[in-house]
Amino acid sequence: MIVKSQKKGAGIMEVIVGLAIVMLGVFVLLRTYNYYLKFGLLHxxxxxxxxxxxxxxxxxxxxxxxxxxxxxxxxxxxxxxxxxxxxxxxxxxxxxxxxxxxxxxxxxxxxxxxxxxxxxxxxxxxxxxxxxxxxxxxxxxxxxxxxxxxxxxxxxxxxx
Known part of the structure; x- marks a missing residue:
């Protein structure tokens, strides 16, 4: 007998949360690089x-x-x-x-x-x-x- 899960859309939520974490990491890296360039050019x-x-x-x-x-x-x-x-x-x-x-x-x-x-x-x-x-x-x-x-x-x- 096959039991169907009652949690529909759980896979999509995991993908959305994963993408949000990756995007946050990319944003932090770009922001850090921006500060690095700004500091380097100023000095x-x-x-x-x-x-x-x-x-x-x-x-x-x-x-x-x-x-x-x-x-x-x-x-x-x-x-x-x-x-x-x-x-x-x-x-x-x-x-x-x-x-x-x-x-x-x-x-x-x-x-x-x-x-x-x-x-x-x-x-x-x-x-x-x-x-x-x-x-x-x-x-x-x-x-x-x-x-x-x-x-x-x-x-x-x-x-x-």
């Missing part, structure tokens, strides 16, 4: 500026490595300089040059003084073999300009 310039600032530190270190006497000690303290990549090497310049038409990377060197304990201090004895380096990267962000900076000390490591 694209921040990431590029940070990388350009780090590259600026490394470029000045390469200048130092190729000749402290000719390329670092000749630069005046407090003057704004820029970096240019000419003939496969870095050089310092005062000429404005935008990177990708967006970013303005500058750097400033300042003198370093040491106290009686040979620690870096605001005043004391001038250390001619050490300079403080600050790299700035500025770019337009909406109606304002955003500037990122990074600093380091460089020394006459190779006595050149």
């Amino acid at each position: 694209k310039y921040d990431v590029q500026a940070a990388l350009l600032a780090e590259e600026g530190i490394e470029a000045v270190k390469l200048l130092r490595d190729s000749g402290w006497t000719n390329k670092i000690s000749t630069l005046n303290s407090g003057i704004v300089y820029r970096l240019a990549f000419v003939n496969s090497s870095w050089t310092s310049t005062t000429t404005v040059k935008y990177i990708d038409g967006v970013f303005d990377r500058t750097f400033v060197l300042s003198d370093v003084y040491r106290d009686s304990n040979d620690d870096v201090a605001n005043s004391g004895t001038l250390d001619p073999g050490t300079r403080k380096l600050i790299v700035f990267v500025a770019y337009r962000s909406g109606l304002s300009t955003t500037t990122k900076s990074i600093s380091a000390y460089i020394t006459n490591l190779f006595a050149n």
Whole structure:
């Protein structure tokens, strides 16, 4: 004897509930991806500026490595300089040059003084073999300009 179930349409309800769960999952994934893209596009310039600032530190270190006497000690303290990549090497310049038409990377060197304990201090004895380096990267962000900076000390490591 065959017994018929009294639950008609139960299979359709299971399909509808299953589709609703799948659609909810797809919606959540698309919404998450949308936030990811929005966040990525908003902070694209921040990431590029940070990388350009780090590259600026490394470029000045390469200048130092190729000749402290000719390329670092000749630069005046407090003057704004820029970096240019000419003939496969870095050089310092005062000429404005935008990177990708967006970013303005500058750097400033300042003198370093040491106290009686040979620690870096605001005043004391001038250390001619050490300079403080600050790299700035500025770019337009909406109606304002955003500037990122990074600093380091460089020394006459190779006595050149």
